[in-house]
Structures are given as structure tokens and as C-alpha cells.
Amino acid sequence: MKISSNSVIEGPAFIDDNVTIHALSRIHAGSNIGKVCKIGGEITNTIIQDYTNKQHDGFLGDSYIGSWVNLGAGTVNSNLTNIYGSVKLQLYDKIIDSGQTFLGMIMGDHTKTAINTKFTTGSIIGFACNILLTSTPPKFIPSFSWYSDNLTRAYDIKRELQVAKRMMARRNKKMTRNGEKVFKTIFTLTEKERKLHDN
Structure with a gap:
């Protein structure tokens, strides 16, 4: 583990193991960070699974x-509504x-966000999504979704597998056949959810 200066x-x-905490990070009580993660910004009461990057400023709660x-960089989420009520999903x-x-x-494995992505309270983001919006994303994003300012569509599974393999190789990991089966199974099981893109 590496903890850089002025982190709390x-x-x-x-x-x-093998987590990097960047300078000026603030990790508050209740947080759980998996192995080989790179962490920056502010985190409170949040679980981050293995091999995930949140290297820059931004709040996760x-x-x-x-x-x-x-x-x-700058990805943030809201964790409390302005009326202090029960959060609806x-x-x-x-x-x-x-x-x-x-x-x-709640964000699934292999999802990516662009800089300054802003998630509202109680958002659910699926597996293997790519979110490139300058506005606030929808509260529910189906698995294998591609969201940008001018395009919302299903994320091509072959392309996403290539991206996942490329990311894993950067950590000296290799996608297994079972790993590929997981991608294909989730893609099939969530096909109905992606019909929201047609609305």
C-alpha cells in the first residue's frame, strides 16, 4: 500500500493490498477499498471493489x-436528497x-465515466456502461449502455470485451473464458432493460 502526503x-x-492513496485524499469511516485500487478525492461509507480507479478529486458517498x-476526474454522486427524505431507487x-x-x-463492474460526471441520489448503473454526459445521467442505466450528449444506445459487447481485456492487461491480468461468459450472460439477461433506450 502507498499512502501519499496529507491524506486523511x-x-x-x-x-x-496494493492500494494507492493519492495526496490530499479523504477517506471517511465505513469505507472499504479492494486490492489494487487507485484512490483520490473524498470517499465516505463506500465499498469499492478490486482493480477500480478513482484517482482524482470528486466525492463518493x-x-x-x-x-x-x-x-x-471530478466524478461525484449525491447521497442525500434536498428534502432529507427516504431515497427512492x-x-x-x-x-x-x-x-x-x-x-x-450502485455501479456494476467494468463501467467507465467521463470527467465531471454527476450522479443523482440513489442511482443504479449497470455492468459495462460508458457514461459521457455533461448533464446528470438518468437514475437507472441498464448494463451495456453507452450514454453521451448526442447518443444513447446499447454498448457493443465485442467492443466492450476489447476494452475490458485492455484494462485488465494494464494490471497483468487476463480475461478468462468464464469471464467472457459472464459478459455474454449479463448482456443477454439485460436485453429487455436496454429497450429503455428506444423510449
Whole structure:
């Protein structure tokens, strides 16, 4: 583990092996950071799984972030509504009351965000998405979605597999056949959800 100067870590918190904490980072109580992550900015009460990059400034609170995620500089999430009420989630076409006052976002593995991406309270972002919006993304983003200012569509699975393999190679890891099967299975299981793009 490498912890750079002027970083603050407030316990209880867990930081796994081979994690890099960049200078001026603030990691608050309740945070859990998996192995081989690169961390910067402010994190509170958030789980970040292995091999994920959040290297730059930006706030993550009360959130769950999967493995092999890359969050662009300035990516932030809201974890509290302006009316201090229970956070509501959208799961496909259903609205669910979480019963929680503080709830940030849930983000699946292999998702990427552009710089200055702003997620609203209780966002759910699927597996292998690419989010390039200057405006606030929708609260529910289906797996294998490509969101930009002028285009919303399904993310081509062959292209996303290439990106995932390229990212894994940067950490001396190789995509297994079972790993590819996971991609293909999730793509198939979430096909109905991506029909939201047609609306």
C-alpha cells in the first residue's frame, strides 16, 4: 500500500493490498477499498471493489462500486436528497423506496465515466456502461449502455470485451473464458432493460 502526503483516513475503514492513496485524499469511516485500487478525492461509507480507479478529486458517498471501474476526474454522486427524505431507487420500470436517508449509487463492474460526471441520489448503473454526459445521467442505466450528449444506445459487447481485456492487461491480468461468459450472460439477461433506450 502507498499512502501519499496529507491524506486523511478515518476509521473504521478497510484498505486492501496494493492500494494507492493519492495526496490530499479523504477517506471517511465505513469505507472499504479492494486490492489494487487507485484512490483520490473524498470517499465516505463506500465499498469499492478490486482493480477500480478513482484517482482524482470528486466525492463518493454511501455507494457501492464494482471491480474494474474507472471514474473520470471530478466524478461525484449525491447521497442525500434536498428534502432529507427516504431515497427512492429506479430499477428498470419500478420505483422502490429504499427506506434510507443516505444512499449514493450502485455501479456494476467494468463501467467507465467521463470527467465531471454527476450522479443523482440513489442511482443504479449497470455492468459495462460508458457514461459521457455533461448533464446528470438518468437514475437507472441498464448494463451495456453507452450514454453521451448526442447518443444513447446499447454498448457493443465485442467492443466492450476489447476494452475490458485492455484494462485488465494494464494490471497483468487476463480475461478468462468464464469471464467472457459472464459478459455474454449479463448482456443477454439485460436485453429487455436496454429497450429503455428506444423510449
